[in-house]
Amino acid sequence: MADFLSQFMPAWLALIIQHVVVGAVLVVFALTNMLGITWIERKVIGRLQDRIGANRAGPFGLLQPLADMVKILTKEDITPTAASRVIYNLGPLLVVPPALLVFAVLPFGAGVSGSDLNIGLLYIFAVASTSTLGILIAGWGSNNKYSLLGAMRAVAQMVSYEVPQALSIIGIVMLSGSLSLQQIVQRQSEIGWFVLLQPLAFVIFLIAAMAEVNRTPFDLPEAESEIIAGHHTEYSGLKFGMFYLAEYINVFFISALAATLFLGGYQIPFVPANNPVHTILGPFVLIGKTFAFVFLTIWLRGTLPRVRVDHLMGFAWKALVPLCLLNIFMTAVLMPLVGLWSANLGISEAYIAIPVMLLANAVLAGLVLWWAGRSTRRRETRLAEQVVPAQ
């Protein structure tokens, strides 16, 4: 597009216009999806709870998100008197941009992405890590001790779960030899979807991602029954809408990322990667896969109870992180061997890699579960012995 425009104007202006247009398209895309997700969530949760869900505004309640939006925008905008006005208003402003910025590198089809950075994954994690700042600032700026405590909890949770989330991806980076998301997707057409090669990492990633975006069962920072409503206790109207918006965009993005990293992204199964159909159909396939994950998160929300706060950190540091390290180690050891065997046997890598990695993952998972079960039983035995005196 920049090439086309530069016939009429200076090159730098063309570049700026191109970036603005692409950015605007992505933002509109993200916002539309966010509205869709809120509707789907209401309907699905309703069905899970044996209700019908939103059905008043428009057919099937399809206009409900718009109605919600109008309601939120027309609410009174409150600033607590004791709060520092600048900081208080800065919080919601800082939450949304990271949620939108990450879309820049998401591959929607072969060659269709905002920008194919060759450090794409790192970019995503870097930008996503800044979303904690908004929460921290919101908690501090509200000048309310519950907000502050909620914000600190939220930040602690997000910082902790960032570690397993990033570590679970390392296996994929090793398998694809690149941080570029386009290349990661390409690689999956050669060696098989990474969900088959890295099932453990997939599970860890999903868990950590749920915690990152504060979804059930990790929604302690903002759940009403915890510390009031956490960092957005004092916010109302548009500012609360910002948090709401950011959260749902994050859910969508995390789902899309999971689909890209583990489910082959825009690829249609059994269609070769270089088939031009991917350029056209790719975005739709990706959105389809993404909504499968969105449905999964809603399903989890409807099903699982919330994690207790004292278990939260321990789970990340004592269970997920070591497991990630084991997974990295296993991948590092097995993949060169797989390459060697496939070269020796003359078979495509995928046919060797998938069974080998599945088996190794199964063995590792089995060992970990066995060990966890044993240590739990031991602890229970010990506790039981403490309760009943030896006499």
Next chain:
Amino acid sequence: MNVFLTSIFVIVSVITLVGALGVVMARTVFASGLWLILSFAGVAGLYVLLEAPFLAAAQILIYVGAVAVLILFAVMLTRRVMGDPGVSQNNSQWGAAAVVAALMFIVLSLTSVQNWRPSTESPPLLAVNALGEAFLGPYLLPFEIVSVVLLVALVGAIILARE
């Protein structure tokens, strides 16, 4: 192109320096922390301009996402939760400090501005791969030492901070 990049450089530099000035001028430590984030982000922008995207991402990830959050956390933990801005944030030697800093700037600038001859090479296409090879090749020993230092710092911080 020239003007465009130059103006971006100017903007990013101004952001960096304004952020830095904010850090040392702010009335509360919390505000200092916020300005610090701005400055870090500006430095990340400088890295992007210098065609070191990996470092830019690392800067955002580590400084903005981790160090700044850590600093804000510490601010929250070390001041009465809703504490007042307090007395002057500067100590008695701030005047001398300003003079020394200004002189330092002058000296550094004097040595900086000379007729550098930039190399005509361009950075490697896959800079991240080259960086990784550098880490595990010629810089293996420092790399391992840094790893050990990080581990020790982790353990030390936990031991220091727990009651």
Next chain:
Amino acid sequence: MVESVPLGAYLVVAAALFAIGLYGALARRHAIAILMGVELMLNAVNVNLVAFWRYLSPANMSGQVFATFIIALAAAEAAIGLALFIAIYRSRDTVSVEEVNLMKW
């Protein structure tokens, strides 16, 4: 890129950042603010390293390698420093470096 901005410009920006950080480290009262000044100085050094890398020897990754080392060490330093401040705060109820004077004379 190389033609748009001279190396000296980056160095001057880094020098300014360093000087501001130095002022922060010298003049601030709050220990955490001093730490912030130090972080600024480290960032200035990093800008220098990366700028020299880009302009003088882009093929050799040493500049980026050392910048990465500095980032890692700065993170470690921040963690340790803040843990220390919190420990001091617990025992002395202040983090003003002027009041932490047990070792004086």
Next chain:
Amino acid sequence: MSFAQYAFLVPLFPLLAFVVIVLLTNRSKRLSSNIAIGAMILSGILSYLIFFQAIGEGSEHVLAAAHAGEAPWSMMWDWAPVGLSTIQVGTYLDPLSIIMIVMVTTVGLMIFWYSQGYMNIQDAAHTDPLYARFFAYLSLFAAGMLGYVISPNLVQAIVFWEVMGLCSFLLIGFWFGKKTGVYRNGRWVAEGDANSNAAKKAFLTTRVGDVGFFLGIIALGAVAGTTNYSEVFTMGTLDRLKETFIGFGTPTFAFGGMEIPAVGIAIPALTVISLLLFMGAVGKSAQFPLHVWLPDAMAGPTPVSAMIHAATMVAAGVFLIARMYPVFAAASEASHGVNPLNVVAAIGLFTALFAATIGIAQNDIKRILAFSTISQLGFMVAAIGSGAWVAGVFHMLTHAFFKALLFLGSGSVIHGMEHLHMSHDSPGHADSPQEHGSELPHAPDHRATPSLVVDANAAAPVWAVRSVANPDDPQDIWNMGGLRHKMPITFWTYLMGTLALTGIPIWAGFWSKDEILAHTYETHQTFVWIVLTLTAGLTAFYMARQLILVFFGQPRTAMAREAKESPWTMTMPLVVLAIAATLVGLLGIPDRIGNFVFGSWFHHWIALVPTTGLGPEAVIEAEAPTEMNFLVAGLSVLTALVGWALGYWVYGRRQFTATERDPLARVRFAWNTLQNGYYMDALYRNTFIRGSVALSNGLARFDQRIIDGIVNGVARITVAVSAVGRWIDTYIVDGFVNGVGVVTEEYGRIMRLIQTGFVQNYLLVVFVSILVLSGIYLALR
């Protein structure tokens, strides 16, 4: 199929066994020992495959390939880049290291096998509570020795060397909870921690040598630029090193046509390196000044004694000298000042004789063997030092087999003697407090029974004179007797080992010992020859004494009467080792006798020297194999027989009782001296420990009396002078002085302000200084 390519697996198997046992199977005893033994079997199989491959290719070819750094005989991998060079790890298989891995895995496997029985695996109630850990340590130890033997450079060597040091510490102190005591008022009183003290002593004493070793490695690395054997042992490098000096200044410099000797020190590099490396060997191989740790190390479990003190660790020191022989030889050829080989020979010779005499007066069955080991190590070191390095290595090989056999046999005897304790608690058992109490409810009786006597004084030697007979000590040979009928397999195998050790023809020890003696005789080192022959006689005497008191006559205590033969897991290794101890000498039969069997096979296998060229032709035979000298052989056999006969004459003619004094103890002074090992421990205590205390006391007194006296005297003089000066002072100088005082005080008060205790101030000063310096720099530029 090249097995040598996989030589790195030889130390890796036991290492993996260690990791697996420690991390995973620590709770399952039987499984742990099976893993350890399995790993050792794998290593052994691989070693033998490598050995046969090497035989197939011929040792000339192997040595040339290893020396030229060609795979598979020499494999190198980069480990850590350091500055300009890179530390490498790898495997270096020359004939010497191949024969060593075969020996170590064979003997080690027997010891592992035997340990199962010794630690009572078949009897769950008496199994050692730390059984799995024991096998983990043994595995790590074996890994250390194997890794050391095949290391291609001294850096890897010292890494594994220290692994061995660590393991010896862990294993000697294995029963760290065991208390020892003294026999007082008819019962045993717990006093000290002989085991943990012995472990610490072994660790620290060898550390003294290791400092030298480490410095030697640094010196070699600094001078030669590498410690890789294949690069150091080239003619070029060695010739260059011969002319290299370490020191300051130049040896001479020219001045107006005159050669003037320079001021400064210049030490010939090779001599220094050789002597420093030899220090490591002295520590590890328990040579004279640093031998004191080895007898105490007998406190460890007996398989450990066999492992550490027969087959592996102490051999590591001798192996080091053999491995670095080219350096020693080059240093000797360069002949700058001290000849290192002469030092080696002198130390070895002294140690051999010295330890043999102490062995005569020991009562503890293992302690006799310990001094015998020191003596035999001295034999080997003396052999290498006097140029018979092939014979020395050969003796190390045969010694490993028969000394391992003797140690294991003594363990079997002790085990049999403890049968009484096993069946019902002994008084000693009841009296000795158990450190682990509830944690170790069924400590085996090795742990519970006091066996060593310590003085209450902590500074006293860990082992001391046996003042009163201890009826419960299962290791005291005076408590034994007549075991020949109780433990026949042990007796016959022990007899084989004794015959081998004392150098009776056809047994292994004879051939290796004779080769050494013949070499020294034929190279006209008559003094060495005489002393070594004498040592052989003494060896025969104390071994005869031990054999007679342990196995012949009638049982002297209840323990001996109740003794039972050990289980087959212990006796089978004994039988295997007995066969080996009998036959392994055949490998080195001199040409003149054994031409039709092996014909100096060992010599042809090992006595090769690489030259500068390439390929198998580049390897030449270092020297012709020493021929059988019937005069020398006859004399040494005669001496040995005289030793046996004397032993029989003193101890064999009548039945002794357990509490009777040794007949030789009539020569009271000599006996006590010998029994206390020439009071070496006391000497160290009185010199190094007390000496430093006394020195400090002396200095303190010097300080108090003389320095203070001077000061006081000066003060007194000053008082007198000042009385005179006071007048002038008061009236003339005062104003001036007061002025100075005021100025100083003010100045001090101002200066004190600099020391604010305020970090930012200091930082400010630092940066001001930087500014000043850079200002100066910029101004001057």
